Amino acid sequence: MAADDFIANKWTQLAGLKNGPVSAESYRSPAFYQLERERVFGRSWLIMGRVEEIAKPHSFMVKEIEICEASVLITRDGEGRVQAFHNVCSHRHNLLVSEPQGCSQLIRCPYHGWAYGTDGELRGVPDEKCFVGLDRKTAGLAKIATEVWNGWIFINLERKPSVSLEDFLGDFGSFLANMEYPNADNPIVVEAQLDCNWKVVADAFSESYHIPVIHPETIGTTFASTSNRTGRLMDARFFGPHRFCSMYGNPDYRPHDHQKVEQLAYSQVQTGSTIAAGKVGSMDAFLAHPSVNPTRTKSWSMDVNFVFPNFNLDTGPGGFWTHHFWPTSYHTTRHEVRFYVPKALTVRERFQQEHYLSRVIEVLVEDVSNVARVQRGLESGAKDAMFLQDNEALLRHSVHHVEKWAKSATVQEAMSE
Amino acid sequence: MNNSLLPAAFADLEAHVAEWALPSFDARMQHRAASSMDNIRRFYDAMQPRAEAALAHLENFPLDVLPAAEQRLMHMLYALAQAAMAVEIHGQPKVGHAKLPIAVRVLREPLPV
Ligand code: FES
Numbered sequence: 001m002a003a004d005d006f007i008a009n010k011w012t013q014l015a016g017l018k019n020g021p022v023s024a025e026s027y028r029s030p031a032f033y034q035l036e037r038e039r040v041f042g043r044s045w046l047i048m049g050r051v052e053e054i055a056k057p058h059s060f061m062v063k064e065i066e067i068c069e070a071s072v073l074i075t076r077d078g079e080g081r082v083q084a085f086h087n088v089c090s091h092r093h094n095l096l097v098s099e100p101q102g103c104s105q106l107i108r109c110p111y112h113g114w115a116y117g118t119d120g121e122l123r124g125v126p127d128e129k130c131f132v133g134l135d136r137k138t139a140g141l142a143k144i145a146t147e148v149w150n151g152w153i154f155i156n157l158e159r160k161p162s163v164s165l166e167d168f169l170g171d172f173g174s175f176l177a178n179m180e181y182p183n184a185d186n187p188i189v190v191e192a193q194l195d196c197n198w199k200v201v202a203d204a205f206s207e208s209y210h211i212p213v214i215h216p217e218t219i220g221t222t223f224a225s226t227s228n229r230t231g232r233l234m235d236a237r238f239f240g241p242h243r244f245c246s247m248y249g250n251p252d253y254r255p256h257d258h259q260k261v262e263q264l265a266y267s268q269v270q271t272g273s274t275i276a277a278g279k280v281g282s283m284d285a286f287l288a289h290p291s292v293n294p295t296r297t298k299s300w301s302m303d304v305n306f307v308f309p310n311f312n313l314d315t316g317p318g319g320f321w322t323h324h325f326w327p328t329s330y331h332t333t334r335h336e337v338r339f340y341v342p343k344a345l346t347v348r349e350r351f352q353q354e355h356y357l358s359r360v361i362e363v364l365v366e367d368v369s370n371v372a373r374v375q376r377g378l379e380s381g382a383k384d385a386m387f388l389q390d391n392e393a394l395l396r397h398s399v400h401h402v403e404k405w406a407k408s409a410t411v412q413e414a415m416s417e
Numbered sequence: 418m419n420n421s422l423l424p425a426a427f428a429d430l431e432a433h434v435a436e437w438a439l440p441s442f443d444a445r446m447q448h449r450a451a452s453s454m455d456n457i458r459r460f461y462d463a464m465q466p467r468a469e470a471a472l473a474h475l476e477n478f479p480l481d482v483l484p485a486a487e488q489r490l491m492h493m494l495y496a497l498a499q500a501a502m503a504v505e506i507h508g509q510p511k512v513g514h515a516k517l518p519i520a521v522r523v524l525r526e527p528l529p530v
């Protein structure tokens with residue numbers, strides 16, 4: 001294909017948006033951040049993780065949603081049901097569980113020893129006779145609305161969610177439904193505390209325009225080639241507040257002669273891609289899903305499935321990986337990444353995974369080392385607006401929907417066409 | 418009792434153990450990022466020609482219960498993957514615009530570590 005074959009100039013229109021400058025306010029305004037707290041994160045369904053993280057009965061995990069000052073305890077009870085609770089003791093509101101995960105039938109508060117089952121029921125109160133009129137039935141943990149969808153655990157912090165998960169996902173649910181998730185039980189977990197608004201880092205993982213420039217040596221030549229030098233998108237789709245794009249990959253990429261360690265790492269391990277850890281053969285059902293590489297091109301590097309507001313489900317020839325962009329203030333973010341890899345069975349597979357991880361961490365470092373500079377530029381107030389091109393339509397779509405949710409008094413209004 | 422740091426056939430690499438056979442991904446990554454290119458090169462030039470032999474040697478052991486000397490050799494191989502980032506990709510110890518220490522932390526590594 002020649003370079004101009006990739007010019008679409010239709011993604012922005014497909015997103016239902018107009019070209020033209022985009023306001024920078026939502027990236028730097030403390031007042032806007034308060035609206036995001038109440039109206040975006042406080043009312044959206046949020047992906048907290050996968051069911052494989054709490055596979056056994058009575059296992060649990062704690063996740064923080066800093067922007068809402070919520071500590072969330074997600075349990076699997078003895079019957080196998082998955083449910084989220086506020087991680088807050090009913091007695092005097094001490095945070096209940098302090099470890100990131102655990103497994104036990106009783107969860108005991110470290111302050112005065114109240115004990116709860118993994119179903120959230122209050123099971124034990126030391127010196128209960130001195131609590132006059134205490135009714136255990138009304139003193140269990142505070143439930144948070146929870147839904148499990150295709151193995152993803154969603155919660156909604158509204159006491160009574162204004163929208164069902166099904167309606168919230170809308171056509172994006174049909175687009176992603178029944179995807180297989182290879183190696184879902186074996187994530188590599190990565191975290192970075194960043195000095196930028198959460199949308200600055202989310203944006204860095206929603207376009208491939210930056211790849212040849214900021215990643216020239218790590219992945220520049222795997223994502224771009226002479227036929228697509230600037231990372232023009234292969235496909236983009238928009239589903240209410242959610243979005244999708246498919247990125248170009250150079251099918252001719254090979255390690256250079258001098259890259260001896262890279263060659264050795266990949267020499268006896270079939271991964272299906274030069275930067276992947278999945279095993280060829282175990283990926284078939286996943287790769288056959290119609291929404292994985294939907295244009296069915298050979299020149300494919302990866303797809304981004306952006307679940308509003310803050311979650312990326314990325315797919316590539318070697319499997320899937322995820323990003324969470326958790327705001328911790330209007331200009332700081334906790335960025336969590338999970339790469340799902342097969343369990344290494346041989347020394348060579350394990351060495352390949354080490355090389356793979358080393359490389360993807362360098363790519364992440366290239367991305368996240370730049371975000372503080374963007375934030376400083378935004379906060380300098382030098383400019384009122386950003387110029388976005390057609391292949392940055394996902395960013396334009398993100399700002400549009402975050403602003404719409406922040407402006408809307410009701411979720412119905414935020415989700416209206 | 419055998420006090421060798423590495424399996425006998427790799428005794429020539431022992432001088433690099435203290436510096437590079439670090440037991441966690443973050444430790445190896447931060448060390449490489451903070452090292453000079455000369456230092457990384459010295460390790461790379463010693464380890465890279467022995468990497469195939471090291472893999473072949475380690476294949477004789479169960480992956481998840483390596484003896485101590487073999488475990489160090491495995492960590493040396495992991496460190497070689499780090500050195501390769503500098504030597505084969507960046508041409509410098511770390512991503513040019515990244516600050517030290519590197520902000521990215523690996524909370525759960527590939528297993529076995
Ligand atoms: S606050 Fe939990 S037992 Fe008192």
Ligand SMILES: [Fe+2]
Nearest residue numbers: 204211215367
């Ligand atoms: Fe990037």
